[in-house]
Amino acid sequence: MASDLMGDGAVSRTERAAQRIAELVREIEPGTRLGTKTELRELCGVSVGTFNEALRVAQARGLVAVRPGPGGGLFAAAQSPTVRLGNSILSIDDDASSIADAIRVRDALDPLLITDAAWYSSPADVAGYRTQIAAMADAVGALDADAFMHANWRLHELFAAVNPSPILKPMYLTLVEMIKSHTVAVLPVDEQPIAEVMTERYRIHAALVDAIADRDGDTLQDLIRRHSVKTTTTRTRA
Known part of the structure; x- marks a missing residue:
């Protein structure tokens, strides 16, 4: 999937602290x-x-x-199988091959996620999608690859948010979080200028949202195929 265009250079202090808490809970x-x-x-x-x-x-x-209260504090929570699955993904070593595999799995889930969005999105959900499409358009105009990437990620997170699947939704969101925390940049796979890549990706995503709003299945499937064409490569910090 041609997804994002620039990203965070390292895991944040917040994420490192969250990982430390996770280590304590596992023990x-x-x-x-x-x-x-x-x-x-x-x-x-x-x-x-x-x-x-x-x-x-x-x-x-x-x-x-x-x-809260006397004797209160922080306690290790009982975890459902779905939560354990998500946390096991987040505990994967952050080497380049692991991140590349996370991207591959995330990309494979995209068609199902987007198809489901056409069935489960309310008018309010679609309005939220259009907000991110507008942010992507602004980023294209400003040649702000970082803003474009974050609006792109947020759009897909919103697609996942409406999904009723107790498996697909948390798995997808966990993969996105893992990828976001390790992405340094997503670059064109050929010599195409980054501005052209951003414009192309914006148009595809805008059309996807229109097809989701109209529940136009035929158009949506064609756009999903275009959405899946690999025109960028992800560079991570690993």
Whole structure:
């Protein structure tokens, strides 16, 4: 898939702290107390703001539960098979081959994700998609590859958000998160100028959203085929 155009150069302090929390959770039984927020923050060695964001990430991944009051604190959460699957993906070594495999699997899931979006998207969902399409258009006009990439990622995350599948949705979002945290750049596979690549990708995504809004299955499948044509290559930090 020709997806994104520039990205974060390294895993953030927030992500490293979230990974440290995940390591602690894997070492203990569900329901075991990890400690207070202050104790865990000091163990992670980050600021209050960074830790609070890392804690939100850990909670979103189903890793920890917060219990207020006396005897409260942070506890290892019981994890469903789906949560364990997502966390196992996030724990994959961040070498180039692993990230490339994550991209390959994410790309393979795109047709199913986009097809489902045509059936499950409400008018409000479509309005959200169009907001990201507008952001992509602005990025093309400004030749801002970083903004284009993030709007592209966000659009696909919104497609996933409406998906009812308890398997597809978390798997896809986890793969996207993994890819985002390791992407340095996504470059054209040939000599085509990056501005042309951005313009082409914008037009395909805008047409995809129109077809989703119209539930035009034939047009959507043709656009999915065009969407899947590889015109960029991803460079990661691994």
